[in-house]
Structure formats: structure tokens, C-alpha cells
Amino acid sequence: MEKKVLKSKWNLTPEGWNLEGVPSSQDEKRYTQVGRSVPRIDGPIKVKGEAIYTGDMTLPGMVYGKIKRSTYAHAIIKKIDCSKALKLPGVLAVLTGDEAPNKWGIVPQAANETVLAVGKVRFYGEGVAAVAALDEETAEAALELIEVEYEPLPVLLDPFQSMERSQEVLIHEDSKGNIMHAGEQVYGDVDKAFAECEYVLEREFHTNYPQHGFLEPHSALASYDTQNGQLHLWASSQIPHYLHRQMSIVLEIPMNKIRVTLPTIGGGFGGKGEAAPSEFVACLLSRKVGRPVKVVYDRQEVFYTNKGRHPCHMKVKMGLDKDGYIQAVDFDNTLDKGAYSGWGIVVLFYTASMIHLPYKVPNARFRGRSVYTNKPSTGAMRGLGGVQPRWALECLMDEMAEMMGISPYELKLKNAIESGHTCINNMFVPHSEFKKCLETAVKKSGFLEKQGKLPFGKGIGMAGGYYITGTAYTLYQNYKPHTTVMIRVDTEGGVTLLCAAAEIGQGCNTVMAQMVAEELGIQYEDVHVQSGDTEIGAFDLGSFASRLTYAAGAAIKMACVEINQSLKETAAGMLGVRADQLVIKNHEIYSMYEIKKRISWEKAIEVYTSINGTLVGMGNFSPPRRKGIDIISGNRVQGANIGHSPTFGFSSQVHEVEVDVETGRIYVKKVTEAGDCGTPVNPMCIDGQVEGSIMFNIGACLYEDQKLDASGKHLNPNFHDYKTPTTMEMPEMDTNIVESYDHSAPFGVKETGEGAVQPTFPALTNAIYDAIGVRFYTLPITPEMVLKALKDKKEGEL
Numbered sequence: 001m002e003k004k005v006l007k008s009k010w011n012l013t014p015e016g017w018n019l020e021g022v023p024s025s026q027d028e029k030r031y032t033q034v035g036r037s038v039p040r041i042d043g044p045i046k047v048k049g050e051a052i053y054t055g056d057m058t059l060p061g062m063v064y065g066k067i068k069r070s071t072y073a074h075a076i077i078k079k080i081d082c083s084k085a086l087k088l089p090g091v092l093a094v095l096t097g098d099e100a101p102n103k104w105g106i107v108p109q110a111a112n113e114t115v116l117a118v119g120k121v122r123f124y125g126e127g128v129a130a131v132a133a134l135d136e137e138t139a140e141a142a143l144e145l146i147e148v149e150y151e152p153l154p155v156l157l158d159p160f161q162s163m164e165r166s167q168e169v170l171i172h173e174d175s176k177g178n179i180m181h182a183g184e185q186v187y188g189d190v191d192k193a194f195a196e197c198e199y200v201l202e203r204e205f206h207t208n209y210p211q212h213g214f215l216e217p218h219s220a221l222a223s224y225d226t227q228n229g230q231l232h233l234w235a236s237s238q239i240p241h242y243l244h245r246q247m248s249i250v251l252e253i254p255m256n257k258i259r260v261t262l263p264t265i266g267g268g269f270g271g272k273g274e275a276a277p278s279e280f281v282a283c284l285l286s287r288k289v290g291r292p293v294k295v296v297y298d299r300q301e302v303f304y305t306n307k308g309r310h311p312c313h314m315k316v317k318m319g320l321d322k323d324g325y326i327q328a329v330d331f332d333n334t335l336d337k338g339a340y341s342g343w344g345i346v347v348l349f350y351t352a353s354m355i356h357l358p359y360k361v362p363n364a365r366f367r368g369r370s371v372y373t374n375k376p377s378t379g380a381m382r383g384l385g386g387v388q389p390r391w392a393l394e395c396l397m398d399e400m401a402e403m404m405g406i407s408p409y410e411l412k413l414k415n416a417i418e419s420g421h422t423c424i425n426n427m428f429v430p431h432s433e434f435k436k437c438l439e440t441a442v443k444k445s446g447f448l449e450k451q452g453k454l455p456f457g458k459g460i461g462m463a464g465g466y467y468i469t470g471t472a473y474t475l476y477q478n479y480k481p482h483t484t485v486m487i488r489v490d491t492e493g494g495v496t497l498l499c500a501a502a503e504i505g506q507g508c509n510t511v512m513a514q515m516v517a518e519e520l521g522i523q524y525e526d527v528h529v530q531s532g533d534t535e536i537g538a539f540d541l542g543s544f545a546s547r548l549t550y551a552a553g554a555a556i557k558m559a560c561v562e563i564n565q566s567l568k569e570t571a572a573g574m575l576g577v578r579a580d581q582l583v584i585k586n587h588e589i590y591s592m593y594e595i596k597k598r599i600s601w602e603k604a605i606e607v608y609t610s611i612n613g614t615l616v617g618m619g620n621f622s623p624p625r626r627k628g629i630d631i632i633s634g635n636r637v638q639g640a641n642i643g644h645s646p647t648f649g650f651s652s653q654v655h656e657v658e659v660d661v662e663t664g665r666i667y668v669k670k671v672t673e674a675g676d677c678g679t680p681v682n683p684m685c686i687d688g689q690v691e692g693s694i695m696f697n698i699g700a701c702l703y704e705d706q707k708l709d710a711s712g713k714h715l716n717p718n719f720h721d722y723k724t725p726t727t728m729e730m731p732e733m734d735t736n737i738v739e740s741y742d743h744s745a746p747f748g749v750k751e752t753g754e755g756a757v758q759p760t761f762p763a764l765t766n767a768i769y770d771a772i773g774v775r776f777y778t779l780p781i782t783p784e785m786v787l788k789a790l791k792d793k794k795e796g797e798l
Contacts, residue, residue: 032586033518034747037684041510041529042264042503051264054219054236055296062221063092065285065295066139067277068129068146069304070121073157073374073712074171075150077119080129084145090138092289094146095130100284104246106239106274106379108476110180110341112172113377115250115280121150122171122339123376124712125304127277132285132293155712159313159336159371171339171372180337180344180370183638185352187424188363193328197319201400202330204315205392208779209336210704211308212381213724216266217299222282223292231287232259235279238268238502239542242475244534246275251283262532265504269696270380271307272504273544274342303717307379308706310347310370311336312388318396324404326415328363329355331389335370338377343384344370346475346642350385353643355393356423358434358466358650359415364424374712380544382696383757386467391779394463394762399775407451408766409442412464425640426626430647430744433676437652438464440674440736445654451770457661459771462654465758468645469751470547472623481620483551484538487516487559489615491606495520496528497556500537501548506753507685508548514681515553515747519560521584521601538618546751549681550646551621553746559619566615570608571599647742649755650676653694655763656731659771661790664783666702666768668731673759675735678742678750690735690756697760699725705780 045051082094097116105111116127129146133139154169156162162171162178171178194200221234231253237243240260248255265272278295286293297305317330333351337344352366381387401408413435421429442448442462450460474482486498497516503509513527531537541547564584571589572579575597583592590598608615623646656670671694680686703723707715716722741748761779769775774789 031518031747033514033524034681035679036514036524036682038510038514038524038682040507040685041513053216053264053266054221054234055216057221057234057263057294059221059223059292062292062294063132063134063289064136064139065130065132065281065293066136066143067127067281067295067301068143068148069125069301070117070128071124072121072150072152073124073155074153075121076153077117077121077128077148078151079149081147082129084147085131085142088138088142088145090134091131091142092134093132093285095281095284095288097128100250100280102250102252104250104275105341106242106343106475107341107345110345113340115277115284123374124714125301125376126339127281130281130285132289155374155710157373157375157708157712159334159373162371162373171374175372178372180341180372181348182369183349183352185364185366185425185638185640190328190330190363190365193363194317194319194330197327198322199320199400199403200317201396201403202315202317203392203396203399204313204777205395206778207312207388207391208700208705209308209311210381210700211303211306211706211722212269212271214267214269214271217297217302218272218276218278218305219296220276220279220282221292221294222286224283224286224290226290229253230257230259231283232261233279233283234261234263236265236272237262237279238265238272238504238544239274240500240502240532240534241539241541243275243279247280247283250280251287259533259535262502265502268504268543269382270384270544273380274307276305299719300717303706303714303722304376306338306376306706307342309381309387309700310378312351314388314392316392316396318393318400320400320404324406324411324414326359326361329361329393330365331355333366333368333389335368336375336378337370337372338375339372340377342377342379345639347380347385349639349642351389352639353425353427354386354389356425356427356643357429357648358417358432358464359412360417360421362424375708382693383467383754384545386465386754386758387697387761390465390758391761391765394759395765395775398461398762398766407448408462409438409447413438416464425643427644428626431678431740431742432648432650433738433740434464434466434650434652436738437650437674437676440738441652441654441672444674444734444736445656445672447654454770457659457771458657459659459767459769460654460656461763461766461768461770462652463759463762463766464650464652465755466648466650467546467751467755467758468643469647469649469745470550470623470645471545472625472644472646473641474541479622481539481622482547483540483555484618484620485552485555485559486538487556487563487617489563489605490609494528495522495526496530498530498537499552500534500540501531501552502543503531504543506543506689507682508543508552510685511549511681512552512556515556516560518747519557520563522587546649546754549749549751550745551623553749554621555619557619557746559617561617563615563617566608567604571604574599574604574607647678647745647750649678649751651756651759653759653763655767657764657767657771659768659786661772664786666781666786668698668729668764670732670734672734673736673756674738675752675756676738676740676750677752678740678745679748680737681747681749683737686737686752687735689753691733693753693756694733694760695725695730697757698729698764700780701761701764702780702782
């Protein structure tokens with residue numbers, strides 16, 4: 001029987017979405033390309049050193065751009081004198097902020113950044129001017145000749161200090177109280193629920209200021225054609241569409257005059273999820289000098305412009321009934337926004353939505369505020385908005401389990417959500433194997449046999465987590481499809497997928513090739529992928545919110561319906577059978593009733609293209625949208641749509657640690673992970689994503705923290721002073737993909753690149769407590785903190 005395919009479009013209703021037409025679990029078992037571990041498409045060129053990054057590129061007549069950076073964290077710009085720089089031989093142009101005053105931002109409702117500072121600098125290292133010169137040395141020398149006169153202002157580096165001193169110092173004149181945004185969400189009767197709880201616990205948690213640590217710095221190469229006004233930008237970015245759009249706003253050029261191309265990207269993790277000043281500067285200078293301009297940050301500039309994870313100051317209160325079921329959660333969060341808004345509103349309300357899963361929470365209250373400080377802006381970082389609250393809530397649950405005298409595994413398992421769960425904020429979870437994740441990780445690690453029974457200095461801890469698989473809304477008011485693909489089939493080029501999706505090293509091009517091959521009945525090696533170009537590829541929002549596999553999968557299925565129907569009709573005439581009797585599989589088209597009636601897939605393509613020309617299929621995906629309302633009151637609340645997702649991925653982790661009580665150093669010895677990622681399209685790639693996620697947050701939990709002095713100057717803006725884990729610190733990894741198939745998703749897929757980030761902080765923190773009997777509420781957990789805690793504990797016991 002022929003495998004079912006998605007209908008040509010999703011059948012959306014006000015209540016959610018109609019699942020008619022999605023594959024059944026029987027289809028899952030019939031997959032030949034999806035579910036196959038295959039080498040990454042981009043693997044060979046990277047291994048051989050042939051991959052071309054933006055920084056590798058040169059164009060005829062290309063010159064170099066450099067940015068002069070502020071030596072104050074907060075100051076009024078009184079004067080900029082560029083005359084000496086312009087006289088230097090080899091300098092072609094100088095740019096200042098007043099030449100590009102239009103404000104930009106990833107969230108347009110809070111856009112407040114300019115390409116270069118206008119009138120005022122708000123963090124140390126903010127760009128104040130830029131130059132274009134024939135070579136990099138001349139450009140560097142020209143920066144030294146630019147004279148900037150500043151009037152220093154008080155520097156506010158702490159969000160509470162920033163709010164307290166807002167009457168005398170405003171970082172942004174239009175932001176009262178130095179608060180970028182504040183919001184509140186209340187679901188149910190929280191106070192009544194707490195009053196009836198048997199167990200109530202409240203704690204404060206403080207997270208750190210980590211940076212992404214991607215190897216390729218921000219790079220941009222722009223070429224402006226003075227004859228026709230066309231602008232071509234090559235950039236190291238995760239979001240070609242949003243970059244394209246913001247470039248149009250700032251440069252005041254129609255989008256159809258701008259082309260954005262992504263060469264090979266050397267990692268992003270959210271840090272390239274906004275436009276960067278390097279990209280605007282390259283474009284503006286290119287337009288000014290009429291020649292291609294390249295701007296590449298050095299590592300210090302990457303740290304200065306940052307966009308790392310928001311430090312959060314969280315007060316969390318949880319109440320359980322006598323049987324250990326969660327009855328209420330109260331969550332108050334103050335986020336350190338840094339100098340500009342960026343992703344701020346989104347992150348603020350993501351931290352709110354994260355309290356609703358992966359456990360059942362019938363009553364919830366959130367109060368939060370994102371506060372401006374004179375630090376580099378914080379932004380999107382792997383697991384956006386979820387890592388901080390997940391750490392606090394999972395650690396709190398462990399402490400409450402101890403209060404009750406039960407295992408944290410028992411407490412978490414009984415509160416875990418299941419498929420079909422609707423949260424109190426109306427987030428709907430079509431499918432969940434979270435309980436299976438908990439069970440698998442605990443069983444395979446021997447958690448129940450080890451917890452509380454290991455020698456002093458050795459410990460084991462567990463935690464759960466989840467993340468969205470895509471997002472239901474664009475960052476600006478527009479309801480067009482989030483992803484569009486075009487598949488072209490002919491005898492010359494074979495099968496080519498055209499999509500503007502951003503391949504940032506996560507393997508999306510390979511996964512998309514596998515899905516195309518699955519639908520067309522061919523091999524993934526037969527599919528060519530052209531992505532990351534706004535002119536060649538069809539529309540896509542970019543790589544963020546773990547959205548690409550789901551969104552591209554749905555669009556690919558739609559596009560293949562058209563192609564397969566055309567091929568069946570062609571083959572039907574050649575074979576003398578009805579088109580609806582034909583099956584396409586393994587490079588053949590054959591009758592399901594008369595198996596001998598078959599032709600090769602290539603022959604059908606040859607006949608079709610000889611008669612009709614190139615065969616093209618178009619597909620798109622618009623995520624299902626649910627009303628963001630309070631189920632009890634029926635009222636729409638702030639940020640209520642943030643967190644809604646077509647489906648959700650889940651993960652559970654168990655970490656085993658050794659703590660050296662002489663040095664305070666923590667060694668992660670083994671990690672056991674179990675993940676619900678739906679159908680694993682490329683299991684080998686999933687293992688890499690999960691292991692990378694875990695290492696990513698091991699570093700952030702134990703070492704990583706950006707440090708500023710009292711003047712706001714960065715103290716560790718390089719990989720020598722900013723410590724990250726290496727392969728020497730990598731623990732033994734036992735990653736497990738639990739059996740799962742999400743019937744609401746194309747191919748049954750879910751995310752895997754961010755859900756596995758969430759449990760790492762709490763699992764490690766809980767393991768450290770099991771090892772030395774000390775709980776930590778501040779990150780990172782450094783050797784100095786461990787030694788002090790052990791000393792305090794010993795003195796307390798005495």
C-alpha cells in the first residue's frame with residue numbers, strides 16, 4: 001500500500017490543527033532514508049579544509065573595514081573628529097553613527113540599536129566609527145587617528161542597581177526605571193493552592209553570563225553595485241531573512257535590491273541570531289566607496305558585542321500536596337538585559353512559559369522584568385529562555401523530594417506530562433515520551449542504586465528538560481508561511497532542493513536531503529541542496545527555536561505531492577495502469593497489484609521532462625496557532641503566545657561527578673541521556689547534537705562567566721582567559737534515543753539540539769550535592785566556591 005503523505009496544506013482550526021493526512025506509525029517502519037545514519041553533506045569539504053567561510057572570501061577590488069570602539073561603558077559622545085584618518089594614504093572612507101540613524105532590532109516592537117553609536121555609548125566596546133581602507137593595517141592605523149571626545153556617565157552593571165538609580169541615570173531615555181520590559185502572568189488561584197499545600201519551598205537562584213564560544217567570528221563581505229543599486233551581502237548569520245529585512249530598514253533599500261548569501265558558517269548557538277554591526281558597516285561602506293568591503297571581527301570584538309545568555313536572578317516557590325503532586329509554582333525573574341533590547345521581550349516570556357512543562361502545573365504565577373545595564377547586550381543562546389528556569393525548578397524539586405523522603409525520580413515521574421496534555425496557559429503538547437526518557441536514563445545509569453550511596457566526593461544527579469520544536473509566530477506581525485521550499489527535478493541537474501534555510505553546522509542540509517529522498521523514493525545521495533541564499537532559495541525564517549527539521553519536513557512533503565503525482569501520471573500512461581495504483585520506491589515506479597509492471601524512476605523523469613520540461617514542486621509550512629489565553633479567565637495575557645509550539649522534544653540526564661575536596665575541582669565522569677526527538681532522521685547526527693549540547697552547558701555550569709571591571713571593561717575577552725571545556729574534560733557519554741513517533745509532525749520528527757541543553761545544569765548541581773552535601777544556588781560552580789562551601793560546612797558541623 002502506498003505510503004500516505006501530508007495534504008497540500010495544514011488544516012488549521014481555531015482550536016488547533018487537524019491531523020488528517022499525517023503518516024501513521026506503520027509508515028515510520030517503512031522509511032528507508034529517514035532514520036538512516038548518513039555522513040553529513042558538508043563533512044568532506046570541512047575535513048579537507050575546502051569549506052569557504054566569509055572570512056576566506058575575496059572579490060576584485062575588495063577593501064577592508066574596521067570599527068573604532070568606545071573606551072567607556074556609558075558616556076555622551078561630544079565630538080568625533082575623523083579628519084586625520086581621512087588624510088591617511090590608503091583610507092577610502094570613514095563612517096559615523098549619524099550616517100545610519102535608523103534603529104534596528106530582531107524584535108521590531110523594541111528595536112533600539114543603531115549601526116554605530118548615535119549621541120551616546122552604552123557599553124564598553126560599542127562601535128563609534130568605522131573606516132574602509134586598502135588593507136587591514138591601514139584601517140587599524142586610521143582607527144587610532146579618529147579622535148572621540150566623551151563625557152563620562154555613571155556605569156550601571158547590576159540590574160538591581162540599575163533600577164535603584166534610574167531616577168538619576170537612564171541608560172535609554174525612553175525606558176522608565178531602566179526596565180526594557182516587564183510582565184506578569186497568573187493562571188489559576190496560586191495563593192489558595194499554596195495555602196492548601198502540604199509541602200512548600202522557596203529559593204533564590206542566580207545564573208551567570210556565558211558566551212557562545214563559536215569558532216568563526218562575525219564576518220561580512222558586502223558588494224554594492226553603483227550602476228543598478230543592487231547590494232549583495234555574504235554573512236556569517238543564522239537568520240538570512242531577518243538580516244535581509246533589517247538591512248532594508250537601516251539602508252533604506254527595497255528588499256528586492258538586496259541579496260543575502262550564507263557561505264559556510266562556523267557555529268552560531270544563537271550568537272548569530274541577530275544582525276551584527278559588522279554586516280551593516282560592510283554594506284554602508286561598500287555603498288560609500290563603490291567597492292566590495294569585508295569586515296571580520298577579532299575575538300575581542302566577538303566578546304565586546306556578545307549577545308550571550310541573560311544572567312537571571314530568580315525567586316522560585318513550589319508547593320506540593322501530601323502525595324507529592326505539584327499544585328502551584330510562583331516564579332519571579334529579573335533578567336540582566338545589557339545595553340540594548342535585542343531578543344529581550346522574547347527571552348523574558350520564554351522564561352515564563354518554561355514553568356509549565358515538562359511537569360503538570362495547575363496553578364502558576366510569573367512576574368518578570370528585563371533590565372538595562374551598561375554591559376554588552378544579552379540575546380539568544382542555545383535553549384533560549386529555558387536553561388535558567390529549568391535549573392532552578394529541577395534543583396528545587398530535588399530538594400523537595402528530600403524534604404518528603406522520596407527519590408527525586410519518583411517525584412518527577414509522577415508529575416511528568418503525557419501526550420495530549422494542555423498546560424494552564426493553553427500550550428498543547430500533542431506527543432510526549434518524557435516519562436520514557438526519565439525511566440531510560442535512570443535505569444541505564446543505575447541512579448536508584450547509586451544516589452546517596454557513593455563515597456564522599458562522588459555523586460550522581462538527575463534532571464529533566466524539554467524545548468519547543470519551532471515557534472508559532474514570526475517576530476513581526478506577518479502570518480506568511482515560515483518556510484517555503486522548491487524542489488526541481490530534471491535529467492540535467494537531477495533533484496535539487498532550493499531553500500533559504502541556514503545551515504550553521506547542525507546538519508540541516510543533510511536532514512533535508514534525507515526527507516526529500518524519502519518522499520521521492522530515491523537515495524539521499526541523489527539530492528542536491530542549495531540553501532542559505534535569499535535570491536536562489538525559497539523563503540525561510542532561519543535557524544533558531546529548533547524549527548528547521550519540522551518546518552522543512554512539512555514543506556518538503558507538500559512539494560513532493562505535486563512531483564509524485566506528475567510522475568505517476570506519466571508512468572501510468574507508459575505502463576497502462578491507473579496512476580493511483582502506483583508506488584514510488586527505491587528508484588522504481590511500479591503497480592501495487594501487478595508488480596511486473598514497473599519502470600525506473602529515471603526513465604519516468606526522462607519522459608516527463610522530454611514532454612513538459614523541468615518538473616517543479618513547491619511546498620510551504622505555516623505552524624498551527626492556538627489562542628494565547630488564560631483558560632480560567634478567558635483573557636489574553638502578556639507574552640501568552642511565546643512558548644507555543646507545534647510539538648516539543650524532551651530529555652532526561654543523569655550525571656556522575658567526582659569532587660576533589662583538596663582543590664575544589666569538579667570532574668564530570670559519566671553522563672547518561674535519554675531523549676524524545678520523535679523520529680530520528682539521522683541518528684548519527686543526533687548523537688553529535690546531544691553530546692554537543694551537554695558539553696556546551698557543562699562548561700557554562702562549571703567554568704564560563706564573562707567578567708567586567710567596575711568601569712565596564714571586559715576582563716576576559718578571549719579563549720585564553722575565558723575558559724571552556726575541551727576534549728580533555730569530556731565525560732563518558734551514553735546517549736539514548738527513546739522510541740517515539742509524533743503523529744502530528746512530518747515524519748514524526750521533533751527537536752533535539754536544545755532540549756538536551758536544559759537538564760545539564762540541574763543534573764550536575766544535584767550530583768554535586770550528592771557528592772559533598774552542599775547545594776549551590778549560584779553559577780558557575782567554581783573550585784573556589786566548592787572549597788568555601790566545604791569549609792563552611794565543616795565549621796557548621798563543629
